[in-house]
Amino acid sequence: MRIVSFNANGLRSAATKGFFDWFAEQDIDLLCVQETKAQTEQLQDQVFCPSGYHRHFHDARCRRGYSGVAVYSRQAPDEVCRELGWEEFDCEGRYLEARFGSLSVVSLYLPSGSSGDERQGYKFRVMEWFAPILEGWLRSGRDYVVCGDWNIVHTEKDIRNWKSNQKNSGCLPEERAWLGELLSGQGWVDAYRRLRPDGEDYTWWSQRGAARAKDVGWRIDYQLVSPGLAERLRDCAICPRELRFSDHAPFIVDYR
Template structure:
């Protein structure tokens, strides 16, 4: 089972840069996309609904902002748009597809880098997500929550960690929250289960030559329940082409 997570930073921009042509070569079972920055009605080209997939979009109310998508080879039993939190759901940040014994989620956790108001919103989302993740980890079924979590967990997960300790995305409170998620809450960072190496990043600033010099952050994750993490066998961050300021995160799992 192959799962791809990708922050497109505008799905129409990613399309122009060749993302959907590349996707045809991947044979993915699930594709989770974040930051679509489009309304469903604007996606009139067939490429936005790839052949062989059941395609779902959860748009932000604000045009050109946020939004998530999910492509599934099999038709889900149920699709869940949002989590019932108005301020979160209005921004199109959670899209879940349920199958018989597996749930796949495309998540776009807010960034707090623009201003303190957004950082406070990010903290509220983290607080609300904590018990929900606890509930999911206690289920018998497998869950994978793919997406841009906008937090680098450990020093290994960003190049310039010393100079970013007071910046959103690497604040002590954010990192402690991920300690909880990957500790007592019981979820697993599936990428780190199979790849412990440094300098493995999924996002680079568009300033300077950050991507060329691999001065990046690993803020895109596939967060799974333990049973699914045990089946993760390989992981790749695809950087040969530049579809976005993020790179696609690809993880292959053994079938159950």
């Protein structure tokens, strides 16, 4: 089973850059998209409807052309969930869960705090509220793959300029400690780090300067898996940064 997580930074924009041509060649079973930046009715052209895939979207209600997540799957889900019960979060279109038997695959887009103190405060509130939900998922007896842009690096290996970013959103000590608690405390498994213990690869690059060309990046896109799936991790890859579908690169994980 191959699962891909991809922050498109606008799915219509990614399509014009050849994303769906690449997608058609990758033998993907499930694709989790973040930042569709579109309403579902704007994604009805054939390019957004690859043959053989079921599509599900959760659009932002509070602001058009903002946020939004999607799941493309070869198999039709038994159930699709779009709401977690907090309107301030749900209205931004940041969560979509597709259920297949005892397996849940989630497309998740956690907020960024880089625009200022107000959004950073909101990000911290989301983190506090979301941690018990994640713990509940682990206790549910279901297998979970939580794909998405978490907007947080975890360790020094996950960012090129470690020291200079300590006071920047996404690399704040409180954020990294929160993510660390999910992994070492709750028991979630970072698929990339399990498969690449010493890896120093990135999934996002600033669009300023020549960050991408110089590989001055951050690894903020993850597939976190419940412990029962850890032994099924086979391989992973981050799409070469030369393929510029977005400011993020698709992250691919193969499961046995």
